[in-house]
Amino acid sequence: MSEPLDPLAEILSSIRGSGRRVTEAKRRLAEVLVATTGHRTADELTTAVQVLSPEVSTSTVYRLLDEFEELGVVVHSHLGHAAAVYHLTGTVHGHLVCQRCEATVEIPAAHFDALSRELVTTYGFMLDRHHVAISGTCARCRESVAVTEHA
């Protein structure tokens, strides 16, 4: 049975499978990605990689993230005004991004099923479940707004 293999091994083999080389930097980045929960900016990933291999440069991380994205290993989203965030493709989910406190919450992609069907039917548009990012106001901030207004 092809159980969910070691995700790290999967990444490396999809690199090899594409005819590219497996290098120190790629291995490190893959390790960091596998060990990571949630979203990380290219800069955060670089810092994490450099803990393991200090000589790896930012530009390499950007190049590798592009490569990994072509291979379908990672996806990135632009959640706010700031840097793009990356995460492994495995975790299919959407993002709720609070405009006030910038907190982001990951939610199951299932929430988008109905919308997805609607958009395909109406516009022929196939929503990408990896990339959904919804802006709004989170529960906590809504409370504080309410409190403020009542005060």
Next chain:
Amino acid sequence: MSEPLDPLAEILSSIRGSGRRVTEAKRRLAEVLVATTGHRTADELTTAVQVLSPEVSTSTVYRLLDEFEELGVVVHSHLGHAAAVYHLTGTVHGHLVCQRCEATVEIPAAHFDALSRELVTTYGFMLDRHHVAISGTCARCRESVAVTEHA
């Protein structure tokens, strides 16, 4: 509430109402926004404003867009990897952004009603209908992919 006044006059009066000054640059930007359909980047808006008043600078346009956004006159979204796009608040809608061809389609915010209810109920998260941007693949690109694969 009164009739939908001249939108330009509304913008200017909300500037005055906030205690700020109405200037040449603000008037021009407001004119351009009102005359504009769809989304424009800060750069496009600057170019358009400069047709009317060549001395208005990019930095001013950025500052004014911030100010207009605070006043609730415009909103901006980050549709893709590129520059943010701005449009008047009046037109409440969502965006479908194609990842292959970068085309963006505006759709009625009503599509998000169900999702919106679901997110409030489940997460206490209030979706901002002005900011919704959904990534995916548009009808045309889906066709060309299909053709390619069959060839």
Next chain:
DNA sequence: TTAGATGCAAAGACTTTGCGCACTT
């Protein structure tokens, strides 16, 4: 008059690219 608004230019944040050496295969 006078504090806010602007133009200009420089700085900043994030990302991409050119080049020659190193390392994977």
Next chain:
DNA sequence: AAGTGCGCAAAGTCTTTGCATCTAA
């Protein structure tokens, strides 16, 4: 051995900021 991949540094976008000047009120 051969050519991909890498580090470094510079360049490129998009956006923000400092400051002296100008102007709306």
